[in-house]
Amino acid sequence: MSQFGERWDDNAPLPAIDMCAANYVERRDSSDWTDKDEAELEAWLGEAIAHRVAFLRLNSSWRRTERLVALRPPEHEIDVSRTRAGGRNYLKIAAGFGLFLALGGFLATYLSAPRAETYSTPVGGREILTLRDGSRIELNTDTSVRVSLNAQQRAIAVEKGEIYFQIHHDPARPFVVAAQGHRVIDLGTEFSLRVERLGVKVALLEGRVRFDPDNLATPKMLTPGDVLIASADSVSVKKEPLSAVLESLAWRRGMLVFHETTLADAAAEFNRYNQTRILIQDPLAARETINGTLPINNLAEFVRMAKNLFGLRAQNREDEILLTR
Amino acid sequence: MTVARDELRHLQAALDRLPLRTREAIVLRRIHGLSRAEIAHRMGINEISVSRYLSRAICALADTLHGEPSNIRRKT
Numbered sequence: 001m002s003q004f005g006e007r008w009d010d011n012a013p014l015p016a017i018d019m020c021a022a023n024y025v026e027r028r029d030s031s032d033w034t035d036k037d038e039a040e041l042e043a044w045l046g047e048a049i050a051h052r053v054a055f056l057r058l059n060s061s062w063r064r065t066e067r068l069v070a071l072r073p074p075e076h077e078i079d080v081s082r083t084r085a086g087g088r089n090y091l092k093i094a095a096g097f098g099l100f101l102a103l104g105g106f107l108a109t110y111l112s113a114p115r116a117e118t119y120s121t122p123v124g125g126r127e128i129l130t131l132r133d134g135s136r137i138e139l140n141t142d143t144s145v146r147v148s149l150n151a152q153q154r155a156i157a158v159e160k161g162e163i164y165f166q167i168h169h170d171p172a173r174p175f176v177v178a179a180q181g182h183r184v185i186d187l188g189t190e191f192s193l194r195v196e197r198l199g200v201k202v203a204l205l206e207g208r209v210r211f212d213p214d215n216l217a218t219p220k221m222l223t224p225g226d227v228l229i230a231s232a233d234s235v236s237v238k239k240e241p242l243s244a245v246l247e248s249l250a251w252r253r254g255m256l257v258f259h260e261t262t263l264a265d266a267a268a269e270f271n272r273y274n275q276t277r278i279l280i281q282d283p284l285a286a287r288e289t290i291n292g293t294l295p296i297n298n299l300a301e302f303v304r305m306a307k308n309l310f311g312l313r314a315q316n317r318e319d320e321i322l323l324t325r
Numbered sequence: 326m327t328v329a330r331d332e333l334r335h336l337q338a339a340l341d342r343l344p345l346r347t348r349e350a351i352v353l354r355r356i357h358g359l360s361r362a363e364i365a366h367r368m369g370i371n372e373i374s375v376s377r378y379l380s381r382a383i384c385a386l387a388d389t390l391h392g393e394p395s396n397i398r399r400k401t
Contacts, residue, residue: 010344014384022380026354030361061387068336068355128341136341252342253389258397292397309399 020044021054025062120144121161124273124297126251134168135175140194140251141273141296162194164249169207181214182230191222192249199231203245211235254296260289263310267323270294270302278302281324285310339389343382350378351386 024041027033045052120143121127127139132149139145143161148154151173156163158179167175169188177184177193179200184193189207193200202211204222211220211228213235220237222228225245228237247257251273258266264286267278273296280286288310295301299321306312306323315322340348346368353364361379365372 010346010378010381014381018384019377019380022383023376025383026376026379057391058383058387061390062383064332064390065336065351065355065386067333068340069358070333071337071356072358128338288399290397290399294397305397309397 017050017054018058021051021058024055025059029062116146116148116157118144118146123275126254131168133170133173136166138164138166138252140164158193158195160195162192162251164190164192164252166190167207180230180232183212185210185212192245199229202226202228202230203240203248205242205245205249250293251296255293256296257293258290260291262286263288263290263306266290266294267302270296273297274299275319277320279320279322280306280312281322282310282312285312285323285325335390336386339386342389343385347378347381347385350375351382354379 024044027037028041041055045055119127119129119139121139121141123142125139125141125143129137129139129147131137131147131154133154135154137145137147137156140162143163144159145161145163146157146159148156154170154173154175156175156177158177165175165177165186167186167189169175169186175186177186179193179195182200184191184202187208187210189209190205191207191209192203192205202209202222204224204226206224209222211222211230213219213230215233217235220228220235222237225239225242226237227240227245228235230236244259247259250257256266256269258269261269264280267280271277276299278299285306290305290309294305303314303321303323307314312323312325315324340352343351349368350364353359353367354361359367361372361375365375368375
């Protein structure tokens, strides 16, 4: 059930109905769409309610993407590697004003000077940062990091929360992530790091990293699928299937994936993302387990699930929802 | 105006989450307005593959924009 992997890979298979509906949505919007095609679509929609539901859903989000045209660069230059505005254009303008040399001098000083910037997200927030070296870091809910990039080193200190790293490898300029005294050193990679009260969790998706524990014990080399958990005095590594690592990153698309998760643990995980906390008051139900996916920010959906699957009732208090029998 | 900008930022973040080739195809189509044939030429693949990438992008964008439907069961 690696839904994440299926949708978020260029080649993995997708549900046939979605693929078929998406294909109609896209073709219908191009100039070579004929009356015959329209009739074929009508027939397909008539075959099953599921066809119609998929088509309407995909078509409406396709319509919304019309706005993307606003990102088109003014000149005839196609650069698909970045959709963000700015960047390049600033450089061009600088050159145009003859500031280039001055800028170069400034940049050299700027790059070598240690300078930390802090980025954080609120509870329920999520943010992608593209660093100047091309690395991307994605901050999950309630996360705070300090980033300092200079000519010799790239360093990130994670104060709290969870982050997904896509590091642009540069042997001359190592990328070091520090959390609770431990250090993760990138050797060209994608990984996630989560800081909890009792320790740090690192999960490797691609490439290699070296983990230097706080207590100066022997460093650990991690390979894809490795999930490392480090507390102040112990480090353990467990090999997981990549699909499991991907599922633990479902927050990147606003979802939580549960596998044989107790209702109590599911609520605790859910509570990381919402100001209103869910408390399971029924001890029996708290130990029951669930499977599947839930949207991160949808309290009503969680309550509905508890009601439908376990017959629990919700009592709303100011900052919490009590689920009782 | 702010709403329009938020929507654009939201869309941009959704695009940033797409896998590489899928993203390339949808950027060429939606932002640069290229036809399927032009995209195929630029990406060095055939039109059927372009269609497949575009369909994939549409599915993934719908998941991000509408949120995925939840799907949860009790252990039996």
